[in-house]
Amino acid sequence: MRDPNPLEPAVAVRNLRREYRRAVAVEDVSFVAAPGEVLGILGPNGAGKTTTVETIAGLRARTSGSVRVRGLDPRRDRAAVRRVLGVQLQNARFHDSLTVDELIALHRSFHRDPRPADEVLEMVDLHAKRRTRFERLSGGQQQRLAVGIALVGRPEIVILDELTTGLDPTARRRVWQAIESLTGVTILLVSHAMDEIERLCDRVVLLDRGRVRAEGTPDLLKARTGAPSLEEAFVALTGRRPDEDAEDER
Numbered sequence: 736m737r738d739p740n741p742l743e744p745a746v747a748v749r750n751l752r753r754e755y756r757r758a759v760a761v762e763d764v765s766f767v768a769a770p771g772e773v774l775g776i777l778g779p780n781g782a783g784k785t786t787t788v789e790t791i792a793g794l795r796a797r798t799s800g801s802v803r804v805r806g807l808d809p810r811r812d813r814a815a816v817r818r819v820l821g822v823q824l825q826n827a828r829f830h831d832s833l834t835v836d837e838l839i840a841l842h843r844s845f846h847r848d849p850r851p852a853d854e855v856l857e858m859v860d861l862h863a864k865r866r867t868r869f870e871r872l873s874g875g876q877q878q879r880l881a882v883g884i885a886l887v888g889r890p891e892i893v894i895l896d897e898l899t900t901g902l903d904p905t906a907r908r909r910v911w912q913a914i915e916s917l918t919g920v921t922i923l924l925v926s927h928a929m930d931e932i933e934r935l936c937d938r939v940v941l942l943d944r945g946r947v948r949a950e951g952t953p954d955l956l957k958a959r960t961g962a963p964s965l966e967e968a969f970v971a972l973t974g975r976r977p978d979e980d981a982e983d984e985r
């Protein structure tokens with residue numbers, strides 16, 4: 736098995752393209768995430784965000800272009816990539832009849848040096864639910880468990896797709912604190928929530944219709960567009976609000 740190369744960028748995407756029979760989900764996307772960087776991936780609905788991050792996670796094949804995680808191909812070198820990459824997907828599902836404790840134990844067993852279960856429970860505030868089966872958790876609790884499970888293996892790179900969508904304000908803050916407590920971890924954060932992006936992200940890549948529309952710090956995007964807020968900068972650059980449904984013209 737090939738090993739992750741610490742000298743390579745955490746994540747490097749070059750000219751990524753993904754076509755489906757009736758749609759081009761990603762036209763042409765390139766970006767690099769530096770070690771320890773929290774990189775926001777934002778864009779209107781249908782921009783290609785989930786396709787891009789699921790390709791980085793090795794869960795979708797690409798039509799063309801290259802994707803590397805510490806120099807490895809997420810599809811060819813899947814097992815090695817899994818050692819360094821943690822993934823929380825939109826609407827993640829786990830085995831319904833297993834409890835929180837059992838699911839964490841199962842995922843700990845996949846890793847060489849997993850976080851202690853108590854630490855994971857603490858990070859996502861699920862101590863009180865440890866003996867509850869997955870199917871009996873609320874949507875927000877399921878979401879928090881998915882975040883915890885993404886962090887079980889002490890990943891050096893984490894993909895978080897819709898980190899706090901559907902969580903109440905207290906739970907959101909708790910999850911943000913957990914993310915902020917990670918040091919030196921590279922994070923790709925897909926989000927529609929501009930307050931979350933501004934709080935957590937060092938830099939953002941703004942996707943629109945399968946292409947990179949803009950890239951830079953939130954402050955740079957605001958300065959470039961003369962917008963008072965990141966949300967207004969988003970509107971100026973894409974013509975749509977962050978949570979507006981796309982009428983797909985592609």
Ligand code: ATP
Pocket residue numbers: 755756757758759760761778779780781782783784785786787983
């Ligand atoms: P959202 O913010 O709504 O989650 P997104 O930016 O994550 O959107 P994607 O889910 O990556 O966007 O989808 C990009 C485009 O590709 C959309 O037009 C979508 O309909 C299309 N698409 C995604 N997956 C498939 C698929 N499996 N088959 C066909 N088309 C797809």
